[in-house]
Amino acid sequence: ATMKLKVSHRGKHHEISFEENSSPILSDLQREIEKATSIPPHLQKLLPSKVAGSPSQPKLNGQRPEATLEELGIRDGMRIMLLGVTGDELKSVTRQELAAATRQSPRKLHESLLRGARPRNTTMAAISPFGNIYAHPNFPAYTPEANERAASYLRRLANDQGVLHVMALHSYHVGVLTELLPHEHPNLLGLNENMGQRISLRIRTDRYDGFRDYATSRRVLMHELAHIEVHDHPPEFKELNSLLNAQLAAFERAQRDGSHLLSVDEVYEPESGGRSSGRQVGMFGQTREEEEREERRLRILRATEERLSQMEHDIELGCGSTRKGGQQRD
Structure with a gap:
């Protein structure tokens, strides 16, 4: 039978269909999604819905492109949520970040133009x-x-x-x-x-x-x-x-990065005070401490x-x- 999948992205729903006995692979799905949403495969994050009665949720991200959808646990009628941005959107964000960095960087002027000049804020949000x-x-x-x-x-x-x-x-x-x-x-x-x-x-x-x-x-x-x-x-x-x-x-x-801050999931342990003998070794070679x-x-x-x-x-x-x-x- 024909495999039909429902892909949702930003509130819009797209139906992806594969012909009977076509044995579609992951790259086929990614290609069809790109046609429907303009999001290239390397920017796609796919979250399939959980199958009733299955102990785990199918995972598509990080899988081999040549793996069949059947091998990955994808079945007819499943819903898949798509996260990702189009290539144009990514370029737009990058341009905005570069433009903001350029605006906020100090201008380089010849020292003759700086004589008697007063510093002023020229940055823009x-x-x-x-x-x-x-x-x-x-x-x-x-x-x-x-x-x-x-x-x-x-x-x-x-x-x-x-x-x-x-x-x-x-x-x-x-x-x-x-x-x-x-x-x-x-x-x-x-x-x-x-x-x-x-x-x-x-x-x-x-x-x-x-x-x-x-x-x-x-x-x-x-x-x-x-x-x-x-x-x-x-x-x-x-x-x-x-x-x-x-x-x-x-x-x-x-x-x-580069600094050590204590947080709720970090525990600071002081050094043992120079004691190097009398340490008890437990399972897996760990000391008692x-x-x-x-x-x-x-x-x-x-x-x-x-x-x-x-x-x-x-x-x-x-x-x-x-x-x-x-x-x-x-």
């Missing part, structure tokens, strides 16, 4: 993927100063280099970034309307006496950015949301994973698309 950014104008105990603090908090999120990096990778754009008021939306943490036309975040505390933790607000923002591509919370959404957070974490690790250190590291890692899993669960419950009657991402 790079094009932001966010449009309008503003605080809610009608919150309790409104003052211009409090409103500016809220707007500054939102601008910090919009100018976060990790957030901008992830948005550039996926060509995301947000029309409006604003806030949700706790008393108006007591059960919501974030809301994405019309696939990024407006994203609203609950940034204030319930008593309006401060702001929520920045790291939590940023994670809610990443969750809402994932809704630019995927409605609701199917398995494909969880895959994408995990990918965005992993890309953000990888960017920040790269930024920290090394085994205890590894056990502590694994305990911290498990606790971190549980905390992040609970946080993501809370964010999902507080997301506008999970509630009946809420504004859906159409």
Whole structure:
């Protein structure tokens, strides 16, 4: 029978068909996807839906191009979410980054032109993927100063280099970034309307006496950015949301290269004080100290994973698309 696959990308759905007994291979699928979306194979990230009754989800990324779709677990009627940018979009992002770097680099002038000159700021801001950014104008105990603090908090999120990096990778754009008021939306943490036309975040505390933790607000923002591509919370959404957070974490690790910062999943262990004898060796050639250190590291890692899993669960419950009657991402 003819194999038909449904490929979704940025809210659009494409049907890919292969003739009966054609035994399509991965490169055939990538070629058909390129025809439909203009995204070349090397920029495609494919996330197939999980097959009912199967213990694992089929994986297409990193597989041999000549592997048949049947070998890779792809079956007729399956849905595949596509992540990626077109070659033109990638070139556009690269041009914007180069232009911004050029604008922000100091001009080289002959020293005769610099005599008596006063330094001035000639840099220009790079094009932001966010449009309008503003605080809610009608919150309790409104003052211009409090409103500016809220707007500054939102601008910090919009100018976060990790957030901008992830948005550039996926060509995301947000029309409006604003806030949700706790008393108006007591059960919501974030809301994405019309696939990024407006994203609203609950940034204030319930008593309006401060702001929520920045790291939590940023994670809610990443969750809402994932809704630019995927409605609701199917398995494909969880895959994408995990990918965005992993890309953000990888960017920040790269930024920290060359320095050692203690974080929640790192444990500092002092030197043994020069003692070199009397060390007990355990399994696999590890010393007792090394085994205890590894056990502590694994305990911290498990606790971190549980905390992040609970946080993501809370964010999902507080997301506008999970509630009946809420504004859906159409």
